[in-house]
Amino acid sequence: MNLHWKNKPEKINSLSLSDKKIINELNIYSSHKIKNILIKSDNTVGISSLLNSKAMNKINDSGGIKLIYIDPPYFTEKSQLMKKTKEEIVAYEDIYNHSLEDYLNEIYIQIKLLHSLLSNDGSIYVHVDYRTSSYIRIILDEIFGYKNLRGYIIWNVDNGAKSKKFWSNQHNDILVYSKSDKFIFNSSSKLLKTKYSESSLKTHFRKKDSDGRTYRERKINSKSYKYYAEDGKLVGSVWNDIKSMEANSPLMKEYTTYPTQKPISLLSRIISASSQKGDFIMDTYCGSGTSLATATNLNRNWIGIDQSEKAIKITESRLNKNYYRIV
Numbered sequence: 001m002n003l004h005w006k007n008k009p010e011k012i013n014s015l016s017l018s019d020k021k022i023i024n025e026l027n028i029y030s031s032h033k034i035k036n037i038l039i040k041s042d043n044t045v046g047i048s049s050l051l052n053s054k055a056m057n058k059i060n061d062s063g064g065i066k067l068i069y070i071d072p073p074y075f076t077e078k079s080q081l082m083k084k085t086k087e088e089i090v091a092y093e094d095i096y097n098h099s100l101e102d103y104l105n106e107i108y109i110q111i112k113l114l115h116s117l118l119s120n121d122g123s124i125y126v127h128v129d130y131r132t133s134s135y136i137r138i139i140l141d142e143i144f145g146y147k148n149l150r151g152y153i154i155w156n157v158d159n160g161a162k163s164k165k166f167w168s169n170q171h172n173d174i175l176v177y178s179k180s181d182k183f184i185f186n187s188s189s190k191l192l193k194t195k196y197s198e199s200s201l202k203t204h205f206r207k208k209d210s211d212g213r214t215y216r217e218r219k220i221n222s223k224s225y226k227y228y229a230e231d232g233k234l235v236g237s238v239w240n241d242i243k244s245m246e247a248n249s250p251l252m253k254e255y256t257t258y259p260t261q262k263p264i265s266l267l268s269r270i271i272s273a274s275s276q277k278g279d280f281i282m283d284t285y286c287g288s289g290t291s292l293a294t295a296t297n298l299n300r301n302w303i304g305i306d307q308s309e310k311a312i313k314i315t316e317s318r319l320n321k322n323y324y325r326i327v
């Protein structure tokens, strides 16, 4: 079942959407030792140019792109302003002519191009909110196949309720799809663990080992397993333990003044779940560069794209110039 709207894009030709200058620069990158690339461009043009450049050979020789994370504008129909500035400085526009169709056109083309770029054993995470998640879910079903939905994550952003007139929205939706049946999921990563609740600790974790560590024992198929309280439990599809304030409070080290900046802990969980050290990850709406900085911390290679001058400047301030090329 597909979603239809007026002027839905039909054929997408990456060659006609690409830019010769960007292709030339990407061709130069392909013979360079450095793997990370930051592209300052409209993302449709950036990805199309990448697809038609020699850079793709270099990326594919390293195993291809295993993980795509995108956090596009949410169709707020507003200009998104930089924080903590005296005058109004626009970081990026999120208006789309006040037309949901225009917004979906961009997302549809983007996801189609990303699907062709992603490695066959790769995954995509699409971070949106209540305004558009239902539409984007159906677009992803069409392009990736509904059986390849691997997670529908509710991220509790943990802001106080703002409206007394109706229910305030306090969560974002992160839709996860794989390209095929084969995909990476590192369930044993510590970054996928969360604390047990007080009630669970009291009810189940009643034993202590000789080192004083609290644990519970469970029998599964007549085999006994030990679970230590300090290891935490594997998180499911509702993420309550990552606070948006980590990225949005001026008191926090990672705060950059870029609107809609996401926490490093959120990207750490996503990147460690769905890629391995040395893999390529990609973010075509990279904003302040959270995903790229996190990928660097976790020893992944990356490709980032954003068209906003402010975004690129802030992203650059978070990265070490010796480890990436800017196009």
Ligand SMILES: C[S@@+](CC[C@H](N)C(=O)[O-])C[C@H]1O[C@@H](n2cnc3c(N)ncnc32)[C@H](O)[C@@H]1O
Pocket (backbone or CB within 6 Å): 041, 042, 043, 044, 071, 072, 073, 074, 091, 092, 093, 258, 259, 260, 261, 262, 263, 284, 285, 286, 287, 288, 289, 290, 291, 305, 306, 307, 308, 311
């Ligand atoms: C929600 S923000 C991303 C925030 C980012 N995840 C972070 O942690 O800072 C969306 C970004 O998409 C960028 N953007 C919007 N449309 C774009 C387009 N067509 N091409 C490239 N970048 C685009 C905006 O400039 C903005 O930086």
